[in-house]
Amino acid sequence: MRSAEYPRRVAMISMHTSPLETPGVGDAGGLNVYVAEVARRLGARGVEIDVFTRRTDPNTPDEVSPHENVRVIQLAAGPAKAMSKEDLPPLVNEFAARLDARTEDYDLIHSHYWLSGLAGLGLAARREIPLVHTMHTMARVKNASRADDHLVEPDVREEGEAAIVRAAEVLTANTPDEALELQEHYGAREEQLAIVPPGVDLDRFHPCNRSRTREQLGIDQDHQVIVFVGRIQPLKAPDVLIQAVGELVRRDPERRHRLRLMIIGSPSGPESSWADTLPGLVGSLGLDGIVEFRPHSPRDQLFRWYCASDVVGVPSYNESFGLVALEAQACGRPVVATDVGGLRHAVDDESTGLLVHGHDPERWADALSRILDDPELAVELGRNAATHAARFSWDNSAKATLDAYHSARLAVS
Template identity: 65%
Template sequence: MDVSVDYPRRVAMISLHTSPLAVPGVGDAGGLNVYVNEVARRLGERGLHVDVFTRDDGTAPAEVVEVSENLRVVHVPAGPRAVVAKEQLPDLVPEFAARLESRASAYDLVHSHYWLSGMAGLALRRSHGLPLVHTMHTMARVKNGARPAAGPTEPDLRALGESQIVFGAETLTANTTDEAADLVRAYGASPDKIAVVPPGVDLHTFHPCDQQQSRELLGVDPEVQVVLFVGRIQPLKAPDVLIRAVARLVEREPRRRERLRLIVIGSASGPDAGWSGTLAPLAAELGVGDLVEFRPHAERSELFRYYCVSDVVGVPSYSESFGLVALEAQACGRPVVATDAGGLRHAVHDGHTGRLVEGHDADDWADALAEMLDHPAERVRLGANAAAHASRFSWSTTAAATLEAYGEALRAARRRAFITGAWFERGR
C-alpha cells in the first residue's frame, strides 16, 4: 500500500505488560498478544513501519527481534529483568516511559494496548505531541461490574488511569459497539473519538477441518462427545461452569458417562493463579473427575487440532471484550456455547452459529450443551454457519480499520495543534 500523508509512516506500538511474542495461554498472555501480533504484522504488510515496545522480562532472545521487514519487537529495560506480577507493574510505568523518550521523535503516532501501556503513551503524547490511539482490551469498571464472586476486584488506580487515557487519547478503538457504549457510559468518553475495530481471526491457521482425522492424530476416541474449553485458567474465564454443567448432564442421564468428555486447555493466570488447583478437586467432588482432562496451553497449530477434535466449544466467561476463542472455534466449523455478555454477543450469533446462555447456572449450561450434543444435524448446521460467520473476520480487515483510526487520530492532532497555536497567538 502507498501510505499517504493522511496516515502515519512509523508507529510506536506499546504492549508494556506482555510481549506479542509470548505464547497465548501462559501467564498473562492471551487474546491481547494475538491482537497486537496480528495487527502489527498486517500494518507492516501495508507499508507501515511498526515497532512494538514491551518490557524486558528476561525471556526474550534479543533486545530487538526482527519479526518481518516492517515489524520489530523492542524489549525495554524497566525494573528487574524478570517476570513481574501485573499488579506490580504500575510502579514501573514511569521508568518504561522514560526509556522511550529518546526514541519518540522517530515516530508519527503511538498506539497503546491495555491501560499500563496507555499511561506510557500519555507520557509520550505530553512530551512529544504524538497522537495517541488506545485500545483498552478490558476495562476495570466493566470487569468489576461483571466479576464472579471468586474473582479479584480491579484497583481504583487502574480505573483512574483509564479515565486519564480516555480523556487524553486522540482516538479510542473498541472491539464492538457494546464496548464503545461502555466507554461512554463508564468513562464519559466522547463518542466522536471512538472507532469500532472488530478483531480478526487467523483464517490460515483456523479453518474447517476433519474431526475424525484430528482425533486420530491426537489419540482421542472417535466415539466420545467432546466439550472443549480454551483459555487462561482464572475465575473470570469460568471453566468451573463447564465442569458443573458436565456433572449435571451425567447426573440427569448416567448413560452419558460412557461418551462425554470435557477437555480444558490453558494455564493458571492472574493474582489468584492458585485457583486453577481447585478445578480437579471440584471435578472429583462432583463425580466427573474421570471425564475431565486438563491440558496445558497449546501452540496455535496444536490448538487448531483440538478445536477440530471437539463437538462443541464452551466460552463461559463473565466478561469478554470480544472473544477470540469463540471466533477461532467457529472458524474451524465448531458451534460455540457462550455467555450472553459483552463482545461474545457479537462473536456468536445465538441460534445461528451457537448458543448464548444468560448467566452461569449449571442447569442452563447443561441444557445448552445437551441441545448441541444430542442433535448431530443441528451441530452440523450451526458449524457450517459458524465457519461462514468467522470467515468475515480477517486480521487484514482489522488492520484496515485500525489504519482508518490512525488517520482520524492524526487529523485530531492537527486540529489540536492549530487550536493551541491560535491560542498562543491570541495570548500575545
C-alpha cells in the same frame, strides 16, 4: 499502497506482555494475538511498526523482527523476569522513561491496555503526536460483571483508564457495545471512538476433518467432546463447564462413558492458585476420567483441539470480544458462550452457536446437550459458524486501525 494520510512510523506499546509470548501462558492471551496480527498486517501495508514491551528475560535480544516492517523491542523496567501485570504499575514511569529516551521519530503512538496507555500519555504530549488507545478490558466493566467472590479491580486502574480516555485522540473498541461502555463508564466522547473488530487467522483456523484429527490425537470417534481454551482463572470460568458436565452426567449416568471435557490452558493472574481447586471440584462431582486438564497449546496445536471437538465452551464473565469463540467457529465448530460483552458479537445466537444468560450450570447443561444430542443441529451451526468467522479477518482489522490512525492525526492537525 499506504496513503500519505496514514502514519509512516508507529510506536505500539504493549508493556505488560510481548506479542512474541504464547497465548495462554501467564498474562498472555487475546491481546498478544491482537497486537501481533495487527502489527503484521500494518507492516505489510508499508507502515513501520515498533512494538515496545518490558524485558522479562535477560537473554532475549533487544530487538526481534518477526515480520516485514515490524520490530519487537525490549525495554528494561524493573527486574528482567516475568511479573504479574498487577505488580507492574510502579514500573510504568521507568518504562516510559526508557521509551522516551528512544531517538526515533514516530508519527503516532498506539497503546494497548491501561499500563501501556499510561506509559504513552506523557510521550505523546511531549512529542506532540496523537495517542490511539485500545483498552482490551476495562476495570469498571469487569467490576460490574464479576462474581461476588472474584477480586475487585483496583482504584488505580480505574483512575488510570479515566486519564487515558481524557487524553487519547482516538479510542478503538472491538464492538459497538464496547464503545457504549467507554461512554457510559468513562465519559468517552462519541467523536473519540472507532470500531475496530478483531480478526481471525483464516489460514491457521479453518474447517477441518474431525475424524482424522481425533485419530491423530487418540480421541475415541464416538466420544462427545467439549473443549475449553483459555487462561485458568475465575474470570474465564472453566468451573462452570465442569459443573455443567456434572449436571449432564447426573441427568444421564450412561453419558459418562462417552462424554469428555478438555480444559486447555494454564493458571494466570493474582488468583492463579484458584486453578488448584478445579481437580477437587472434578473429584467431588465424580467426573474423574471425564474431565482432562491440558497445559496451553501453541496455536498450530490449538487448531487440532478445536477440530477434535463437538462444541467449544466460552463461559467467561466478561470478554471484550472473545477470540477463542471466533477461532473455534472458523474451524466449523459451534460455540456455547455467555451472553455478555463481545461474545454477543462473536457468536450469532441460534445460528453459529448458543448464548447462555448467566452461569447456572443447569442452563449450561441445557445448551450443551442441545448441540451434543442433535447431530443435525451441530452440523448446521458449525457450517454457519465457519461462514460467520470468515467475515472477520486481520486485514480488515488493519484497515480499520489505519482509519483510526487517520482520525487521530486529523484531531491534532
